Amino acid sequence: MTSPTVYLDHAATTPMVPAAVEAMTAHLLQVGNPSSLHASGRHARRVVEESRETIAQALNCRPGEIVFTSGGTEADNLAVKGMFWSRRAEDPRRTRVLTTAVEHHAVLDPVRWLGESEGADVELLPVDDRARLDVEALRAAVERDPAGVALISVMWANNEVGTLQPIDEVVALAAEHGIPVHTDAVQAVGHVPVDFATSGVDALTLTGHKLGGPYGVGALVVGREISVRPLVHGGGQERDIRSGTLDTPAIAGFAAAVELAVKQQAEHAARVGALRDDLVRRVIDAVPDAHLHGAQLDSGQARRLPGNAHLGFPGCEGDSLLMLLDARGIECSTGSACSAGVPQPSHVLLAMGCTAEAARHSLRFSLGHTTTQAEVDAVVEAIGPVVERARAARR
Amino acid sequence: MRVIAAMSGGVDSAVAAARAVEAGHHVTGIHLALSRNPASYRSGARGCCTIEDSNDARRAADVIGIPFYVWDLSERFHEDVVEDFMDEYAAGRTPNPCLRCNEKIKFAAVLDRALGLGFDAVATGHYARLHTGPDGLVEMHRAVDHGKDQSYVLGVLDQQQLRHSLFPLGDSTKADVRREAAERGLLVADKPDSHDICFVADGDNAGWLREKLGDRAPNHGGAIVDESGEVVGEHTGTYGFTIGQRKGLRLGRPAADGKPRFVLDIEPVSGTVTVGPRERLAVHRLRGIRPRWCGTVPGRLEGTVQLRAHGEELPARVDVGEDGVEIELLEPAYGIAPGQAAVVYDGTRVVGSATIAAAERVPA
Numbered sequence: 001m002t003s004p005t006v007y008l009d010h011a012a013t014t015p016m017v018p019a020a021v022e023a024m025t026a027h028l029l030q031v032g033n034p035s036s037l038h039a040s041g042r043h044a045r046r047v048v049e050e051s052r053e054t055i056a057q058a059l060n061c062r063p064g065e066i067v068f069t070s071g072g073t074e075a076d077n078l079a080v081k082g083m084f085w086s087r088r089a090e091d092p093r094r095t096r097v098l099t100t101a102v103e104h105h106a107v108l109d110p111v112r113w114l115g116e117s118e119g120a121d122v123e124l125l126p127v128d129d130r131a132r133l134d135v136e137a138l139r140a141a142v143e144r145d146p147a148g149v150a151l152i153s154v155m156w157a158n159n160e161v162g163t164l165q166p167i168d169e170v171v172a173l174a175a176e177h178g179i180p181v182h183t184d185a186v187q188a189v190g191h192v193p194v195d196f197a198t199s200g201v202d203a204l205t206l207t208g209h210k211l212g213g214p215y216g217v218g219a220l221v222v223g224r225e226i227s228v229r230p231l232v233h234g235g236g237q238e239r240d241i242r243s244g245t246l247d248t249p250a251i252a253g254f255a256a257a258v259e260l261a262v263k264q265q266a267e268h269a270a271r272v273g274a275l276r277d278d279l280v281r282r283v284i285d286a287v288p289d290a291h292l293h294g295a296q297l298d299s300g301q302a303r304r305l306p307g308n309a310h311l312g313f314p315g316c317e318g319d320s321l322l323m324l325l326d327a328r329g330i331e332c333s334t335g336s337a338c339s340a341g342v343p344q345p346s347h348v349l350l351a352m353g354c355t356a357e358a359a360r361h362s363l364r365f366s367l368g369h370t371t372t373q374a375e376v377d378a379v380v381e382a383i384g385p386v387v388e389r390a391r392a393a394r395r
Numbered sequence: 396m397r398v399i400a401a402m403s404g405g406v407d408s409a410v411a412a413a414r415a416v417e418a419g420h421h422v423t424g425i426h427l428a429l430s431r432n433p434a435s436y437r438s439g440a441r442g443c444c445t446i447e448d449s450n451d452a453r454r455a456a457d458v459i460g461i462p463f464y465v466w467d468l469s470e471r472f473h474e475d476v477v478e479d480f481m482d483e484y485a486a487g488r489t490p491n492p493c494l495r496c497n498e499k500i501k502f503a504a505v506l507d508r509a510l511g512l513g514f515d516a517v518a519t520g521h522y523a524r525l526h527t528g529p530d531g532l533v534e535m536h537r538a539v540d541h542g543k544d545q546s547y548v549l550g551v552l553d554q555q556q557l558r559h560s561l562f563p564l565g566d567s568t569k570a571d572v573r574r575e576a577a578e579r580g581l582l583v584a585d586k587p588d589s590h591d592i593c594f595v596a597d598g599d600n601a602g603w604l605r606e607k608l609g610d611r612a613p614n615h616g617g618a619i620v621d622e623s624g625e626v627v628g629e630h631t632g633t634y635g636f637t638i639g640q641r642k643g644l645r646l647g648r649p650a651a652d653g654k655p656r657f658v659l660d661i662e663p664v665s666g667t668v669t670v671g672p673r674e675r676l677a678v679h680r681l682r683g684i685r686p687r688w689c690g691t692v693p694g695r696l697e698g699t700v701q702l703r704a705h706g707e708e709l710p711a712r713v714d715v716g717e718d719g720v721e722i723e724l725l726e727p728a729y730g731i732a733p734g735q736a737a738v739v740y741d742g743t744r745v746v747g748s749a750t751i752a753a754a755e756r757v758p759a
């Protein structure tokens with residue numbers, strides 16, 4: 001009860017870094033709407049525009065390509081719906097939306113909504129048992145009717161099992177047919193190298209609270225040539241794509257966090273990746289039938305997020321494990337979305353071919369910038385007895 | 396002790412959890428998800444299966460300052476409670492799903508899981524009292540608030556289950572519990588009580604059964620006859636009736652004597668419902684099966700029985716035999732249906748219960 005909390009749920013949200021807290025608080029007491037013409041407004045606008053430039057530099061995009069939003073969910077909705085609407089307005093044959101079966105709900109749900117309410121033809125593409133997109137299935141789907149495809153959305157990195165998607169292959173394929181590609185890079189920025197211009201994607205989502213910035217702020221990076229119908233109408237502050245008075249302090253904190261996260265990415269990945277490898281190996285030593293979901297450790301950095309350890313513990317309920325670890329001050333996640341308060345087996349694991357049973361015995365530890373060796377040691381020490389207990393509770 | 400507090404989202408279980416904390420226990424709150432898809436059983440109305448209830452329970456746990464989780468028991472609940480409820484009605488009996496849920500879910504599936512996880516007890520907001528008797532056995536007694544007493548629906552618990560149960564509200568009145576909830580800042584303080592069966596919307600049993608039973612219903616209609624066999628009406632399924640029922644019979648003609656008529660008999664195979672005057676419902680002897688005893692199995696006992704939730708207590712002689720329980724009622728009971736539970740009391744103490752298999756009527 002007295003030991004400090006072991007926080008291993010960085011994929012849900014990660015603590016703000018001091019640089020972001022400083023940048024944010026520096027502006028909290030300063031008045032000024034960045035749209036106002038007077039000095040206070042000009043000052044706020046300067047903060048916003050400098051932040052935009054900072055982020056642009058970190059992601060290798062142009063400042064004008066950044067649309068600030070209230071976070072990842074809004075940016076994903078804007079990309080999916082906004083690009084669908086404008087592509088179909090240009091050519092009514094473009095009704096197809098291609099995405100993967102393992103997207104975050106912030107993509108899946110708007111895509112489904114387009115299917116149910118806007119007449120979109122939705123295809124959720126299959127993944128392999130490591131959650132990696134089957135590019136040949138995507139190729140076949142595109143080639144069935146390339147002129148009908150409004151957009152392709154494929155996440156950069158999966159939030160549950162940490163699998164990195166073959167974005168370059170997706171982009172190459174889409175380019176053959178002039179189809180725009182959106183990617184949800186919420187879990188990727190700061191953890192793996194993300195370069196907007198080089199990647200060739202047309203739109204990219206990121207959010208503050210997964211990389212050391214504040215909650216409630218994020219961005220959609222949209223290529224200049226891409227047109228996106230707005231989701232939120234109003235003052236048209238952001239390129240007429242997004243309206244609403246900009247949150248200057250949050251944007252300043254967001255930019256500081258992005259800058260730092262990208263600058264330290266390689267070092268961070270090496271350090272956190274080593275801790276993660278240690279955690280996985282020693283947990284499996286302690287619980288021999290435990291297994292890692294997603295890309296295996298020896299598959300290299302290009303396959304898996306460095307901080308993600310998604311493990312299956314046969315014979316246990318993930319819920320029981322989570323609760324028992326929580327009682328010992330160790331915080332992680334089952335990764336299962338809570339639909340209507342009832343834990344549902346994860347759509348990601350089901351898409352990877354796990355049975356509903358196997359999907360329920362899973363636990364996600366996600367490591368981040370504050371993770372220490374002592375925290376890993378604490379998990380390794382607790383996991384054996386906890387798994388034993390959880391198995392007893394199942395019978 | 397390490398205690399699991401089952402929190403429904405209502406005021407009683409919230410206060411029970413708070414009191415367990417105050418008694419010095421290490422308490423973890425849980426909400427039971429009893430339906431995979433909450434809207435499928437019940438929507439809008441008060442019940443144990445809505446998202447709102449789950450959120451209310453979570454908020455209460457946060458206010459009390461205890462960890463909170465949702466436990467998915469929807470499969471067990473469906474198999475052990477909902478299926479049984481449907482089968483019983485299809486067979487012309489009248490089940491009590493709340494007893495069943497206590498026996499199979501709250502103090503079985505939940506308790507087993509809790510014990511497996513290293514907890515010592517399950518606390519609920521039921522109104523009943525527990526204390527250890529001179530023989531070292533845990534006794535269950537009626538609650539101080541007789542109007543709220545819920546010992547009837549707990550009459551299925553055996554000694555093993557009672558040993559791991561906590562009912563922190565047994566010594567309180569409902570009014571006190573509401574007042575305490577308000578004082579503790581629990582926003583559920585003025586939430587209305589739930590009364591109906593939690594998974595049946597708006598108390599419409601017959602409508603719910605019609606929809607869920609579908610092809611499993613023994614019939615979807617038949618005759619309503621009087622005791623002489625004369626057809627006096629028709630119905631859309633025997634499962635819509637309970638013995639003793641008076642409302643909703645929609646009989647075309649009034650009885651010759653002008654008195655109200657009641658359901659006397661339900662025959663699912665032929666699809667016949669028999670009606671008659673109230674006197675004909677009078678029962679003086681019951682046979683019970685599947686007995687469950689809270690403590691030592693009694694041989695013979697003179698005490699009281701209660702035959703339905705919030706029903707009256709009737710003096711009775713109870714004989715426990717090899718293959719069941721014989722209950723002789725010293726005063727007649729009316730409207731007794733097979734499937735209901737007879738809970739036996741010795742004073743305020745719950746002795747045990749049995750499921751009514753047959754009710755013998757006073758000869759005409």
Ligand SMILES: Cc1ncc(COP(=O)(O)O)c(C=O)c1O
Nearest residue numbers: 071072073104106159184186207
């Ligand atoms: C892959 C992914 N996309 C989108 C989101 C949503 O981002 P936000 O919380 O900023 O709305 C998350 C965060 O849960 C995520 O992991």
